[in-house]
Amino acid sequence: MLQKVEDLKNVSSKEVLGYATGEHAKEIEELAKSLRGKRVLHINATPQGGGVAEILKSLIPYLRAFGVEAEWYAFDPAQAPSGFFGFTNRLHNALQGEPTEFYQEEWATYERVGQQVAAELDEIPHDVLVVHDPQPLPAARFLSHKLPRILFIHIDTVNPQKGAWGHVLPFVEEYDQVVFSNEEFVNSHISRERFRVFQPAIDPLAAKQRMVPQEEARSFLVPFGIPREGSLVVQVSRFDIWKNPSGVVEAFRIARQNCPGTKLALVGFQEAKDNPEATKVYERVKVMAQGEKDIFLFFDPEVLAGSSIGEFTMMVQNAADVVVQNSIREGFGLTATEAMWKGKAVVGGPASGIQKQIIRGENGLIAVSVEELAASLEYMLTDKEARARLGTAAKESVRKSFLMPRLLLDHLRLYKELVSPVEN
Numbered sequence: 001m002l003q004k005v006e007d008l009k010n011v012s013s014k015e016v017l018g019y020a021t022g023e024h025a026k027e028i029e030e031l032a033k034s035l036r037g038k039r040v041l042h043i044n045a046t047p048q049g050g051g052v053a054e055i056l057k058s059l060i061p062y063l064r065a066f067g068v069e070a071e072w073y074a075f076d077p078a079q080a081p082s083g084f085f086g087f088t089n090r091l092h093n094a095l096q097g098e099p100t101e102f103y104q105e106e107w108a109t110y111e112r113v114g115q116q117v118a119a120e121l122d123e124i125p126h127d128v129l130v131v132h133d134p135q136p137l138p139a140a141r142f143l144s145h146k147l148p149r150i151l152f153i154h155i156d157t158v159n160p161q162k163g164a165w166g167h168v169l170p171f172v173e174e175y176d177q178v179v180f181s182n183e184e185f186v187n188s189h190i191s192r193e194r195f196r197v198f199q200p201a202i203d204p205l206a207a208k209q210r211m212v213p214q215e216e217a218r219s220f221l222v223p224f225g226i227p228r229e230g231s232l233v234v235q236v237s238r239f240d241i242w243k244n245p246s247g248v249v250e251a252f253r254i255a256r257q258n259c260p261g262t263k264l265a266l267v268g269f270q271e272a273k274d275n276p277e278a279t280k281v282y283e284r285v286k287v288m289a290q291g292e293k294d295i296f297l298f299f300d301p302e303v304l305a306g307s308s309i310g311e312f313t314m315m316v317q318n319a320a321d322v323v324v325q326n327s328i329r330e331g332f333g334l335t336a337t338e339a340m341w342k343g344k345a346v347v348g349g350p351a352s353g354i355q356k357q358i359i360r361g362e363n364g365l366i367a368v369s370v371e372e373l374a375a376s377l378e379y380m381l382t383d384k385e386a387r388a389r390l391g392t393a394a395k396e397s398v399r400k401s402f403l404m405p406r407l408l409l410d411h412l413r414l415y416k417e418l419v420s421p422v423e424n
């Protein structure tokens with residue numbers, strides 16, 4: 001059922017520590033020393049696509065750089081029973097509260113897959129087991145040993161569909177610790193001492209987070225239709241009502257009255273073609289932007305020709321004078337983190353995830369209405385110094401709290417707590 005994920009990048013401990021704060025660097029080295037040679041096994045659904053795979057692609061090499069023997073196994077789709085991933089997708093949505101019907105046989109298959117995964121895990125030597133998300137979750141129940149086991153739940157379980165949660169909770173209880181990415185996502189059935197929160201982080205060593213000089217980034221955008229002249233406002237995010245792209249268009253139109261020539265790029269590439277909701281939101285924004293020579297929308301990845309979504313996104317973030325993340329609802333909002341790390345002045349929306357990152361007036365601005373967003377845009381576009389000050393503070397705040405070495409430290413602390421350290 002499982003396949004090992006190979007060909008991960010190599011990073012050195014020196015590179016990693018270059019992005020850690022002094023205190024964190026010291027603690028990472030100390031913990032890693034006591035965990036050296038320990039085998040940590042991560043299991044998730046897929047080696048490609050989605051936030052969990054993104055994190056593991058970075059985290060596993062980071063752990064290895066410090067001598068922890070981290071391995072990553074994902075499901076081999078060819079071996080999963082037919083309909084299994086359809087079921088787990090519905091389960092994922094049900095755990096986030098969507099009303100969903102399940103058949104008794106589906107729960108039986110879910111458990112059977114868990115048994116098989118457990119049988120395979122019994123054959124892979126490890127000291128700590130780390131399981132991510134609902135697909136492999138039942139496995140812990142069927143393991144033949146009681147080695148430390150950790151469950152990562154990357155979704156919001158506060159109001160799950162009761163039936164689905166009733167099936168899943170007994171499996172969740174098999175884990176020593178459950179880790180969430182946001183304290184607001186923790187279901188009340190999980191007691192305080194059994195969960196903890198690791199906030200998200202971005203990998204400063206990933207191509208996606210590269211810093212590119214603004215002029216070079218603007219040149220990159222020219223073949224995609226965005227001229228080099230005029231300031232550029234950017235929002236990168238899926239076309240989703242909670243990201244409020246139409247509010248960005250409205251505010252941009254007001255701000256532009258005093259900042260003529262300014263351009264707006266809304267970038268929300270649709271990776272999978274099966275998202276009717278995104279298409280609807282995109283079509284609505286397209287109608288709003290019709291006939292506007294200063295507004296540029298990016299939705300269909302076909303326009304990318306030789307480039308990739310990752311490269312284009314990284315470039316447009318670097319090209320921006322001001323980045324907007326106008327979210328009404330957002331667990332965290334990595335797009336804000338990514339722009340802040342690139343030293344950009346960011347105007348965020350009222351969502352709680354954004355307010356975890358932006359302190360109004362210190363390292364960015366928060367706007368809670370179209371009028372406020374318009375005023376913030378105008379302020380940022382006309383005051384170059386304010387922009388530079390907020391951008392510099394933004395980068396520093398990300399360096400302190402939201403880079404991968406901090407997440408590595410969170411992991412090391414937890415492993416250390418759960419395993420007996422190797423004495424040197």
Ligand code: UDP
Nearest residue numbers: 236237238267268269309310313333334335
């Ligand atoms: N993203 C991208 N190109 C796009 C839209 C999104 O590369 O056109 C990336 C973005 O850079 C970020 C992730 O997708 O890394 C979105 O994460 P976020 O937490 O902001 O929002 P989510 O989509 O998970 O709600």
